[in-house]
Amino acid sequence: WLTSLKSSRRARKCAPNSALGQRLFGETILGLTQGSVSDLLARPKPWHKLSLKGREPFVRMQLWLNDPNNVEKLMDMKRMEKKAYMKRRHSSVSDSQSCESSSAGIDYSQGASPQPQHQLKKPRVVLAPEEKEALKRAYQQKPYPSPKTIEELATQLNLKTSTVINWFHNYRSRIRRELFIEEIQAGSQSQAGSSDSPSARSSRAAHSSEGDSCDGVDAEGPPEGKPSGPEADEYSNATTKSQGGPAESAFEAGEEALQGARSSEKAEPFQAESLEDTDDEGRLRAPRQSSPPASQRPGEALETLPNSATEGDASTSAASTSVLTGESSYKSKESSEKISSVPSTSSTPAAGSQKANSLQSLFGFSEAVSSRNTRDSSLRKKKAANLNNIIHRLEKAASREEAVEWEF
DNA sequence: TTTCAGTCAATATA
DNA sequence: TATATTGACTGAAA
Numbered sequence: 001w002l003t004s005l006k007s008s009r010r011a012r013k014c015a016p017n018s019a020l021g022q023r024l025f026g027e028t029i030l031g032l033t034q035g036s037v038s039d040l041l042a043r044p045k046p047w048h049k050l051s052l053k054g055r056e057p058f059v060r061m062q063l064w065l066n067d068p069n070n071v072e073k074l075m076d077m078k079r080m081e082k083k084a085y086m087k088r089r090h091s092s093v094s095d096s097q098s099c100e101s102s103s104a105g106i107d108y109s110q111g112a113s114p115q116p117q118h119q120l121k122k123p124r125v126v127l128a129p130e131e132k133e134a135l136k137r138a139y140q141q142k143p144y145p146s147p148k149t150i151e152e153l154a155t156q157l158n159l160k161t162s163t164v165i166n167w168f169h170n171y172r173s174r175i176r177r178e179l180f181i182e183e184i185q186a187g188s189q190s191q192a193g194s195s196d197s198p199s200a201r202s203s204r205a206a207h208s209s210e211g212d213s214c215d216g217v218d219a220e221g222p223p224e225g226k227p228s229g230p231e232a233d234e235y236s237n238a239t240t241k242s243q244g245g246p247a248e249s250a251f252e253a254g255e256e257a258l259q260g261a262r263s264s265e266k267a268e269p270f271q272a273e274s275l276e277d278t279d280d281e282g283r284l285r286a287p288r289q290s291s292p293p294a295s296q297r298p299g300e301a302l303e304t305l306p307n308s309a310t311e312g313d314a315s316t317s318a319a320s321t322s323v324l325t326g327e328s329s330y331k332s333k334e335s336s337e338k339i340s341s342v343p344s345t346s347s348t349p350a351a352g353s354q355k356a357n358s359l360q361s362l363f364g365f366s367e368a369v370s371s372r373n374t375r376d377s378s379l380r381k382k383k384a385a386n387l388n389n390i391i392h393r394l395e396k397a398a399s400r401e402e403a404v405e406w407e408f
Numbered sequence: 409t410t411t412c413a414g415t416c417a418a419t420a421t422a
Numbered sequence: 423t424a425t426a427t428t429g430a431c432t433g434a435a436a
Contacts, residue, residue, distance in 0.1 A: 021424060036415055038426055051413060051434090124418050125429055144411090166430055173412065174428085 020071070024078055029064045030057045043177045127167070131157050135167050143172060 026037035040057060047055070064070050138145060138153055145153065145168065154161040
């Protein structure tokens with residue numbers, strides 16, 4: 001399996017379609033769309049932060065990975081689909097009329113003509129960079145704006161109120177996840193540090209010397225900053241927890257999940273409470289091969305947190321009236337997202353690295369990181385690190401695997 | 409009612 | 423074409 005994946009990774013350079021894609025994997029195995037899979041892989045949350053529903057894809061993933069034949073099966077499926085597609089395409093070329101009529105059938109299936117369908121379909125709102133900047137500034141001032149503020153923002157930016165509300169929801173949520181990733185990185189770096197891999201060393205160096213990866217989030221300023229609302233608790237909790245041990249990502253916890261799952265009732269496959277490795281709060285205990293905890297760098301997460309705690313009470317009007325004209329010290333995420341490097345998969349020694357590469361190939365990663373795009377590069381590195389971690393654990397889990405009795 | 413987690417799906421990007 | 427991003431939506435929890 002590993003060999004085949006490895007070779008497929010090489011092949012992918014020439015033929016990108018030879019690797020399993022997120023779409024196929026997601027839709028076939030996880031029951032998720034491509035975008036969700038991408039999100040899941042790029043921004044895994046700490047296991048203890050995941051709801052039962054949130055854990056499900058990871059458990060599915062692990063169960064699926066436990067059978068090496070599954071990869072081949074899926075590859076076969078992909079090949080067959082491609083063949084079928086080519087066949088269809090070939091036949092449609094020779095009979096373009098039927099193709100046209102069939103596609104027309106699809107177009108008209110929901111309406112009398114394509115025109116009304118277009119009208120019915122709500123166009124996707126795309127916020128202009130200035131609008132995003134303004135919203136971020138508003139977030140800086142007040143992560144939880146009042147309805148009045150939202151109203152004012154919407155008016156000023158000429159947006160729908162619901163759009164502003166959605167934006168704040170999404171932004172808070174995504175900021176939070178960025179911080180989770182930060183925790184995970186801190187944990188995995190500590191872990192890697194214990195093995196003293198060169199990549200880990202370089203990553204630590206990068207981390208400490210150029211701000212830290214939270215910059216990707218924080219550099220844009222206080223927004224993601226410690227919010228004055230419930231998020232503040234989230235932050236402090238997360239930080240506190242990570243001081244007791246590295247924040248365990250969903251990937252990292254896959255092994256424990258499976259063990260817990262095996263020991264749990266069939267009827268309740270996702271009962272987190274039944275996981276043997278969870279503590280009273282339902283979160284997972286530190287891994288057995290636990291590494292030096294994130295607390296090696298105590299308070300780091302807090303240090304990177306913006307200082308909005310002191311400005312959390314910025315007045316509503318301040319938030320709403322300054323968004324358009326107000327000067328801001330914060331840099332745009334796009335321009336300032338310089339996340340520190342993380343252990344590179346290619347240089348990660350021994351355990352799991354082969355599988356890591358394989359899984360990277362599975363999802364189409366390239367370990368050749370382009371230096372022209374730091375943001376992209378750091379994201380890829382993050383993913384590589386995360387995957388490396390889970391692969392290592394999955395490998396361990398698989399080595400002592402028994403028949404899985406779960407059904408989904 | 410508000411917030412959040414999780415997800416979809418359109419669109420952008422590589 | 424595959425992957426990443428992001429506005430919008432749903433259902434659950436507080």
